[in-house]
Amino acid sequence: KGEILRCGFGNEFASEDPRCPGSLPEGQNNPQVCPYGLYAEQLSGSAFTCPRSTNKRSWLYRILPSVRHKPFTPMSCGDLTENWNEVEPDPNQLRWKPFIIPKSSEKKVDFISGLHTVCGAGDSKSRNGIAIHMYTCNTSMTDKCFQNADGDFLIVPQQGEILITTEFGKMMVEPNEICVIQQGMRFSVDVFGETRGYILEVFGAHFELPDLGPIGANGMANPRDFQTPVAWYEDRTVATGYTVVNKYQGKLFSCQQDFSPFNVVAWHGNYTPYKYNLENFMVINCVAFDHADPSIFTVLTAKSTRPGVAIADFVIFPPRWGVADHTFRPPYYHRNCMSEFMGLIKGHYEAKEGFQPGGASLHSIMTPHGPDVDCFEKNSTAVLKPERVAEGTMAFMFESSFSMAVTKWGLDTCHRLDKSYYKCWEALKNHFNPNWKPSSK
Ligand SMILES: O=C(O)Cc1cc(O)ccc1O
Numbered sequence: 402k403g404e405i406l407r408c409g410f411g412n413e414f415a416s417e418d419p420r421c422p423g424s425l426p427e428g429q430n431n432p433q434v435c436p437y438g439l440y441a442e443q444l445s446g447s448a449f450t451c452p453r454s455t456n457k458r459s460w461l462y463r464i465l466p467s468v469r470h471k472p473f474t475p476m477s478c479g480d481l482t483e484n485w486n487e488v489e490p491d492p493n494q495l496r497w498k499p500f501i502i503p504k505s506s507e508k509k510v511d512f513i514s515g516l517h518t519v520c521g522a523g524d525s526k527s528r529n530g531i532a533i534h535m536y537t538c539n540t541s542m543t544d545k546c547f548q549n550a551d552g553d554f555l556i557v558p559q560q561g562e563i564l565i566t567t568e569f570g571k572m573m574v575e576p577n578e579i580c581v582i583q584q585g586m587r588f589s590v591d592v593f594g595e596t597r598g599y600i601l602e603v604f605g606a607h608f609e610l611p612d613l614g615p616i617g618a619n620g621m622a623n624p625r626d627f628q629t630p631v632a633w634y635e636d637r638t639v640a641t642g643y644t645v646v647n648k649y650q651g652k653l654f655s656c657q658q659d660f661s662p663f664n665v666v667a668w669h670g671n672y673t674p675y676k677y678n679l680e681n682f683m684v685i686n687c688v689a690f691d692h693a694d695p696s697i698f699t700v701l702t703a704k705s706t707r708p709g710v711a712i713a714d715f716v717i718f719p720p721r722w723g724v725a726d727h728t729f730r731p732p733y734y735h736r737n738c739m740s741e742f743m744g745l746i747k748g749h750y751e752a753k754e755g756f757q758p759g760g761a762s763l764h765s766i767m768t769p770h771g772p773d774v775d776c777f778e779k780n781s782t783a784v785l786k787p788e789r790v791a792e793g794t795m796a797f798m799f800e801s802s803f804s805m806a807v808t809k810w811g812l813d814t815c816h817r818l819d820k821s822y823y824k825c826w827e828a829l830k831n832h833f834n835p836n837w838k839p840s841s842k
């Protein structure tokens with residue numbers, strides 16, 4: 402099931418399927434003949450010439466090389482798109498009710514046909530941008546794998562665990578865990594019932610751990626808690642045809658081959674898929690007064706070339722203590738030069754009623770947002786004792802410097818948009834008292 406994983410973020414790993422000891426060439430990458438008669442194939446995740454700190458590649462020793470396939474032909478993209486001009490721009494606060502998961506008795510939907518693009522910006526061709534997708538599915542991918550030539554997928558399961566078989570091995574990812582499948586890595590998804598989750602796709606950058614600055618050497622997401630699969634292969638001929646689906650320049654293409662792509666007997670390198678359990682996040686927060694900016698909850702960041710500005714950050718709102726004195730503790734009212742897409746894995750988000758697990762919200766660039774009226778009134782008068790916040794819950798945010806367009810599916814055909822969202826702020830009262838004196842504090 403892929404439980405035996407290796408620890409560490411971005412490490413140089415080396416792994417052999419135990420059925421083939423010595424399958425990893427020693428001392429060189431390209432022996433004239435590889436052990437066990439394997440083919441050597443490099444997967445490059447960065448330009449050859451990137452500085453060492455950002456240079457990423459892995460060497461795969463496989464039964465047949467990936468190049469042995471019939472030509473790619475276009476296939477239906479369903480609701481997957483990179484067309485950011487489908488509908489007119491909409492700067493409103495948007496909130497979606499939980500996205501519908503199809504019933505397997507009605508329609509068999511796998512991870513690929515269950516991909517729906519909600520919003521995004523930029524493009525895969527110029528290698529700069531993001532897309533946010535929902536996946537809703539009920540059926541495992543059989544004799545079919547996916548590779549994304551366009552960018553990296555950060556996958557956030559919300560309902561149902563997913564077993565991801567990759568060229569590097571297998572990993573089971575449950576809700577409250579996340580995984581990253583980087584550009585070009587082939588994978589197949591098995592599901593065990595009705596399954597739903599969120600995907601942050603980034604074109605042209607890989608995810609990194611944020612710098613810690615004065616926090617020191619430890620804290621937030623610790624490198625050792627990231628896990629990478631170990632080599633696992635199958636030597637399987639598929640006479641009926643194995644389908645490789647390739648997302649390329651925003652469109653889907655498929656090709657046939659007569660063998661399983663999960664034929665990597667050994668591999669080494671620092672370009673791998675990985676998973677992380679959000680429970681391991683070491684939360685740092687205010688212990689005196691005021692509400693710290695949510696960047697303190699950043700798990701992973703995909704940096705842009707502008708210092709401190711992310712293409713996208715993955716930020717979580719984990720269970721923690723709230724202890725701030727003389728402070729309005731929930732999120733502040735806000736207008737942001739960044740876009741904020743939020744999702745809820747489980748429980749209840751502190752600043753809002755009506756935000757449900759499996760749903761989402763989008764507060765676009767400079768669109769006002771903040772606590773709803775009940776949250777404001779309650780927390781303005783609350784007695785401030787130390788309190789558990791967000792117990793049993795996990796909300797998250799994909800925060801991006803891109804101004805995102807919403808797709809036709811997101812705005813219309815998903816039929817999940819909560820048209821009355823704006824009303825949660827309508828009853829905010831004017832509390833202004835022109836006669837207020839410092840003594841009445
Ligand atoms: O609830 C939100 O929209 C996200 C958010 C969280 C926070 O702690 C501060 C500001 C902010 O926008």
Ligand SMILES: [Fe+2]
Nearest residue numbers: 735737741770
């Ligand atoms: Fe905000």
